Structure formats: structure tokens, C-alpha cells
Amino acid sequence: MYKILKREKIVPNIHLLVIESDAIHRNAQAGEFVVVRADEYGERIPLNLVDWNDTSISIIFLEIGTSTRKLAALNAGDELATLVGPLGKPTELTKDKNVLCIGGCYGIGAILPVIRAFKKNGNRVITAIEARSEFMLYWQDRLKEHSDEFFEITRDGTRGIKGHANDFLNDYLKRERIDLVYVQGCTYLTYLCSETTRPFGIRTLVGLNPIMVDATGMCGVCRVIVNGETKFGCVDGPEFDGHQVDWQNLLSRRKIYLKEEVYSLSFYECEKYG
Amino acid sequence: MANKIVPKKTPMRERPAKERRKGYDEVPYGYNDQEAIAEAKRCLQCKKPTCIPGCPVEIDIPGFIKFIAEGDFEGAIKRLKERNVLPAVCGRVCPQEDQCEKLCVLAKKYEPVAIGRLERFAADREASAGEASIPQIPPPTGKKVAVIGAGPGGLTVAGDLVMLGHGIKIFEALHKPGGVLVYGIPEFRLPKAIIEREVDYLLKCGVKLYLDFVVGKTATIDQLLQEFDAVYIGTGAGLPWFMNIPGENLNGVYSANEYLTRANLMKAYLFPQYDTPIVRGKRVAVIGGGNVAMDCARTALRLGADEVRIVYRRSLKEMPARAEEIHHAEEEGIVFEYLTLPLQYVGDEYSWVKEMECIRMKLGEPDASGRRRPVPIEGSNFITAVDTVVCAIGQSPNPLIPQTTPDLKIGKWGNIEIDAKTNKTSKKGCWAGGDVVRGGATVILAMGDARIAARSMHEYLKTGVW
């Protein structure tokens, strides 16, 4: 069992979990993730590592279905049934380049270790975070600390640049030289940003989130089509070249259990709240 | 024994096929005391038993059977455990018809002695009699061994070496120990309580178990070697194969590993009590002809399918599954489509599989494996409706450890290469065995490898000579 040191709601629907770690932090690298199971009945779900130190690891999650609802109900002192990692291939880091990193939703947290690593490797790091409205943005100070330039984007214009991340991206790429774009967040965001950079011919790394079970390469549920080839998201990824991803396949595979997910959540809520 | 030979095995009572299609309870009930004694008395107690060489771990077969015939069930289990630490498992899942029972002298004219059923009986009898007593463990040698993978191989190494006084820690990637016995083989064939009991016994003997630890990621083998004197790699063959045909990434197309892991390890058959879902298809096609395919097909039936078909490219004769599994599957109403190969899957407008195109095959010349090679019959293509497909065509070792252990010699199929006499790998301090060496093989072979390795590891730990 894995002890929770802290759970904090950082913005509505998004939570931070800090969990005691005796091994995971030792080999953890930027871009890797962990698998957690809230309790003995729980599903195994993948979540990015957003931070770690000698005694703990941190994850950030969007409360959305049963598994994340269960996680959101935990508090300091509670325990997780499963915590395993670090998993996946670490981010392929460049050296001395201009790197633009975009994060949305849980990706705002998930890009922290990535920009930190890019910065440490001598890159010039431009960070942009996106949300629907000002109150959904978080961690600006922590991200700024490792960024040469920093942008906030809100769809309603309540803070920073008004619009979508891809509008900003399009404008920015027209005026500045960028060697690599890195995007972390929901599939819609990673997809849109990839399509935006495609005409510029700029390499675009995206963190994908296919459904997973074991996350060690054993079951194959996480398969994604990249450059016409089937890859396992958990061990060959989860980061891939966004220009080579078969987005249609990814989007439809993410919906395999839509019906069951809805049912599971209503079952959970009935059990819990009557 | 001068008794007249009884030509047939004492039958084992089973849950009726109709009833078991709906449930996850184990299918055969096992022998009771009288049935076991009657079956044990069929054994001729040969002076030179022909069955023993058929057993990969050389159990004293007539020896344990004699105890049963005499009603000394404790004696029987003791004799069995001298050679096999998981008799309750092997009695259920070993392909006895190709091993010990095939070589039994009775088999020449009659049915062989039901060695597997008797083995199972002895183990279950002990379990029902209460807790197994913990043996005296010798004083600690101070040596530390890391066992990677808590499958039957890893558990055997751990058991053997802990009894010699070494400190053992098992590292397992999943959240439950048991390997394929837990995530792959379904409850109705191998109740999970049996594995829990065996693991519990090892823990009481002092073995440490570290779950949720992926070697190659959480720590590399080289990192483990800084802390441990020796390492056993028993990580199995967990990488599922696909056929690389069009439509394999459609929704509703599973690998056997995913299908069984969801159903068994994650208990999707109890959804929504358990959170992990599984598609409950009505028209299910399972591709392949091994035990894995049988398990998938019988699982699909229990998940509520109206029709389950096994699609196999050769004929019944070449099917690698155990005879008992094929028999049970047939009884339960699973349809066998022999000499048939899928060519592609076709999806609906939501990317869900709706039909598959197959071609009929005929058997040609024997191939490298000695089995007649299936060749397509031109123009025999046909299309059939399906809503779930499970691909059970095989698996190979997971590359995580090879990728992170540069000095480990790897074979063509991603298997770890070993010295067959000792199960030593090319890397000092590391042994390997079971499916990671052999590809998909059997439980008893994994345990046999583990035995050989444990002996060699003990020697190394004692002398320090590699």
C-alpha cells in the first residue's frame, strides 16, 4: 500500500496527489508516468509524473470518471492499492535548441518535469499554458522558473492571450524560429497543435493517452498507429511524433468503453451517495 | 498388486456443461477419498516405472500413488512436494496426456492411470486439512537473491532457495503474484485461492515479495546486482502477437492477454463491482488453437456470448491445446472452425469490428515443426459477422529487460539465451528460465528450469565460482 502525503484541489476538478515513494523516484525521468489503482476494486490508470524527490512522487489528475473520482476522494493518510513506475519512454531531449512547450488541463502540470529537463539540457524554453478561463490555470510560478518565455492563453480572454492554444501557436511560429514543439494534455489539444505545426514542418512531440491496463507491454490495449505501424503506447511511447499519429484511430479507440464508463460512474455514485 | 486391471480411469465428477456456461466456478470437482483410492489402485506399481521420465520434474509417481492407495494422504503430498512445489496447480494444468500419462504402461492397452487427477487430489486434500506446516528453515547464509517475476518459475526458485537459507526477494510488475496462473488462466480452470495459498506459504517461509516493481524501469538488473548476490529472471513471455492484418486496431479486437487480464486479474466479469470493463460480445471469434485460445473462448461464453468460434488454421490433430480443454470447450458449445485463417477485419462507421473475412486452408507438406503446413485454398474466401475478436496466436518475451541489460545475450525471438545445464545467462550472477527462455511453454517446464537454476545458484552462492 502506498501512503498519500497530500491531496489538494488546485483548480476546480483538477487535483494534486503527493504519494510516498521508496523506489519510483530513483529512476524517474521527464515524460514518464505511473499507474495507480485507487482501491482493490479499482482500474489501473496511467498518470504522468509531474514531480518527485527523495521521498515522494506527485501526480496531477482531472476528475472525470470512476477512477479519478475515487482518487479525488482520498486524503493525506489514505493509501492507494497500486502505484507502479516510472513507466514509458522518457522524453527525447534535444540540446541547445528552441523548444516551445504547450500544456493544457492536466498537461499544465505534466509539462513541468519536461521543461525542467529541456532547460537543463541547454535549450531555450518557451512555455505556453492553456485553459478555458483564468481560474483553470495553475502552477504559473513553478513553470516560469524554468522558462525563457512564458505565455498564458484563455479561451474567454480572462487572462493572457485570448483564444485557443493552436491560434497562439500559429501566430508564434510565424514570427519566431522554433526547432521543436512539445504538447501535453487532452487528445483534442495534442491533435490540434500537431495539425497547426504540420504546414511549418516543425517536429512536434505529443504525449498521447490511449487506454492502458498493465502499461508494461503485456496486453496491447494501448496500441496506436504511428507512421502506419502499430506501436504500444505504454512502452514505445507515450510520446510520439504528432505528424505521424493516426488520430482518427486514437480517438475511436479511446471510446471503446464509453458506455461502461458512464455506467460505472453512476454505479459508483449510487453506492457512495445512495 | 494382483488386482484385475480396470481399463478406464475413475471418472472425475464435473459441473454440467449447461450450468457452467454461466458461472466462474471450477469445472471438475476433483476426486473424493474413495475415488482417489480406487484410481490409485489401478497403478501397477511397476518396478521400472515408464511414467517418471515423462515428468519434466521427475516426480516419484508410483511412490506418491502408493500412499494414496493406502489412504496415507499426508505421505502422498510429502512425496509429491519433494519434486514439485505446486502440485495443486500442475495436477490441473499439466498436459499429462503428452507427459507422464502418455508413457504409463497401462496406456498401451487401456486408459493410463489418472496421474494428474491424483496429484490434484493429494494437494487439495492437504489444503482442506488446514494450514500447511512451516518447515524448519536453516540459519541464514547472508546471501541475497532477487527473483524477477512471480510466475510458477520465480515462485519455485524462491521456494528452493529460501529452504537453503538464502534471503529471497521477489520483484513482480503486477499487483498480484502468480504470473500467467493469475492473469491468464481463468478461475474456472485454476481457482486463484490455490495460488494465494502457495504464495502465502512462501511468505511464511520468509520470502519477501515486492509487488508493483517493473525491473528494467523501477530498477535495472545492474541496479539490483548492487544489492543482491544473484538474480533469477523468470519474466515469462508476455508480449502478445498480432497478425498484422487490416482492421486489427478496430474497437472490439483484443489480444488474448488483454482479454484474459481484464477478465481474470482485473475481475471484469464482476463489473461494475470491479471498475475494469470488458466488451461482452455476442458473436465472438477467437483466433488460435492453444490453451490460451480455449481459455479466451470459454471466458467469452461466460461473459454472455451467444456464439463463440475458435478459428484455427490447421486441424484438430495439430491443435496444441490440452485434450481436456478442447473437450470442455466442445461440451460447452464452442464451435470449432478448423483450417480457417482470418484475412482482415471490417469495421462499422464507429470503428467497431462488424465482420471478418477468412479463407479456408488445406494441409500441405510438413514444416520445420514437423506439422503439416496449412496452405490457403484459392477462392475459398468468406465473410462472417463478429462483434468481438480475440487474437490468441502466441506471445514472446517482453523486451523491457533485454533493452535495459546490454550484456544479456538475446536470441532471435527475444528470448534470453542460457546454458541448458545450469540455466546461467551470459551475464554474471544472472540465471533465467521458463517462458522468457522458451517462449510460450508450460508451467511444469518453467518449474523444471527453476529447479536447475536454483541448484546452480546455490552452488554459486556457496563457492562464488561463476
Ligand SMILES: Cc1cc2nc3c(=O)[nH]c(=O)nc-3n(C[C@H](O)[C@H](O)[C@H](O)COP(=O)(O)OP(=O)(O)OC[C@H]3O[C@@H](n4cnc5c(N)ncnc54)[C@H](O)[C@@H]3O)c2cc1C
Ligand atoms: C500515458 C498517459 C498519461 C496520462 N497522464 C494523465 C495525467 O497526468 N493526468 C490526468 O488527469 N490524466 C492523464 N491521463 C489520462 C487518464 O489516464 C484518464 O483520464 C483516466 O484513465 C480516466 O479514468 P476515469 O476512470 O476517471 O475516467 P473514465 O471513466 O475512464 O473516462 C470518463 C470519460 O472521460 C473520457 N476521458 C478519459 N480520459 C480523458 C482525458 N484525459 N481527456 C479527455 N477525456 C477523457 C473518456 O473517454 C470517458 O468518456 C494519461 C493517460 C495516459 C495514457
Ligand SMILES: Cc1cc2nc3c(=O)[nH]c(=O)nc-3n(C[C@H](O)[C@H](O)[C@H](O)COP(=O)(O)OP(=O)(O)OC[C@H]3O[C@@H](n4cnc5c(N)ncnc54)[C@H](O)[C@@H]3O)c2cc1C
Ligand atoms: C491463457 C494461458 C493458458 C495457459 N494454460 C496452460 C496450461 O493449461 N498448462 C500449462 O502447463 N501451461 C499453460 N500456459 C503456459 C504457462 O502458463 C506458462 O508457460 C508459465 O506460466 C510460464 O511461467 P513463468 O514463470 O516462466 O512466467 P509467467 O507465468 O509468465 O510469469 C512471469 C511473471 O513475471 C512478471 N514480469 C514480467 N516482466 C517483469 C519485469 N520486467 N519486472 C518484474 N516482473 C515482471 C509478470 O508480470 C509475471 O507475473 C498457459 C498460458 C496462458 C497465457
Ligand code: SF4
Ligand atoms: S507434474 Fe505433470 S508431468 Fe509430472 S507427474 Fe504431475 S502431471 Fe505428470
Ligand code: FES
Ligand atoms: S497497456 Fe498493456 S501493453 Fe500497453
